[in-house]
Amino acid sequence: MQILVTGGAGFIGGHLAESFAGAGHDVTVLDNLDPYYDTGIKQHNIDASQQAANNSGGSYEFVEGSVTDQDTVTDLVDDTDAIYHQAAQAGVRTSVDNPRKPHDINVDGTLNVLDAARDSDIERVVLASSSSVYGKPEYLPYDEDHPTNPVSPYGVSKLAAEQYARVYAELYDLPTVSLRYFTVYGPRMRPNMAMTNFVSRCLNGKPPVIYGDGEQTRDFTYIDDIVRVNQQLLTDDSADGEIINVGSTDNIDIETLAEVVQDELAPELELEYDEARTGDAEHTHANVSKANALLGYEPTVDIREGVAQFIEWYQDNREWYEPLVLNS
Template identity: 50%
Template structure:
């Protein structure tokens, strides 16, 4: 199978490409190498992939409709991971996530429709739930995004659904819950906390630290993608992909401090706009429809990530 992976030089996207290549597929990777974070990290990800003879890298943007149409022509599946990430950044600059996440997705859907693509997977986010009152989040829960990023993902998700309903395009959306693991972005909490703990520095936590998160290990995310591809999931629906567990941010920091045997303390500062108070996935629908359920708990996942971090980023 020939698969177009957008955002394939990033954290999740590079793992997506790697897994597809290991399974024998041809991969076309589209990434604009946006300097939202250190581009050298993305280039190192590409270095891991370009040794495969079934891998092709194209530098470009999902907002370029002409380029997208050209790349989608001849592929069997689209695995759409590209996004302007960053909940807090989206508060300061809402136009960019709207442009990349919503309009970029629409470009890909149009190209997929025109070229009769057999499978279209969209990477959505737990941010679509935002301030939803009932925990854990079920897929049909009320959506109350609390950031422009969440709004952009929800809008894109609705386009994905509509293209299935109106044009019978085989689509599926996976709502990821706080993904972590090797090669993760340096601006995310687990990366920051790990770096500071390893250096014995104080760990800064926004707000009271009692906000909770459902942290999902990268291998579980990729396995859910593979299940969708292998089963030909194209019902237009969205599925939660999370660990099904939650911890407070304070507890997360304490677990990292314990694992690295650090003397770091905690410092609480003002909360940031756009951050959801809680995330927690009900994954029963994914288990029922995809035959998928999480395999990695936080303790094991953190251990694997910290080992990688010590070797690759210190």
């Protein structure tokens, strides 16, 4: 199949592009290489996907450009069977500082993709959404019927994008699926995430720094589980038109996460605390019953196992990855 992955040089998009190329598909990646974080890690994502294509007999093409460029999007979609729309301006704190940028990319960019797709013979558009659409919990774990009251411009933009996808499915019979990701982590993850910083600081003899009191909780989802459900959607139409949580086996508070990393790498260090960051959700926890019912989705990696795997990968790739973390 011919697959377009927008944002395919980023963390999740890069892993998706690599997996599809490795399965022998013809993959095109559209990414603007925005320096939201150091583009060195994005080049590693591109290289991994190209190598996967070389090994499998598939093909890989990288196009530098933005989903905000309607002509570019239309040209690429014309030759595509399936679209994995991962391109977005990520980062809650970035959106608090500049609300218009996530709107332009996450909302207008998504409309460009959807408009191009409805005018083509696309089998499916799979959209990356986020647990940030929920905001303050009225109950946990979140199911898809939970009220959506995002507490950041980023959350608002992802909510708007997934609702456009739902409406396009209903009005134009365009097969779309929106996946609400819950704090995805793993190899080549963004260097400005809490886990990367905890690991890096411990390896460098510095205590992990927790923003806030550490009681905020997250549902951390390992990248392999994300890739697996996206691969299934390439041929499975069971979730067309739906919005679905994709989370993990359990959630963990940030203080305990720091302690897990600390115990693994530097038990002699003491935790440090700093001021809480504006716009961060207090809690996230996914109810994945809908994903299980429609797709048979079962998360396979719990947080402690995933942390151990990430630490092992980090240590093997420390030479190139760590400078990105320290500069983030």
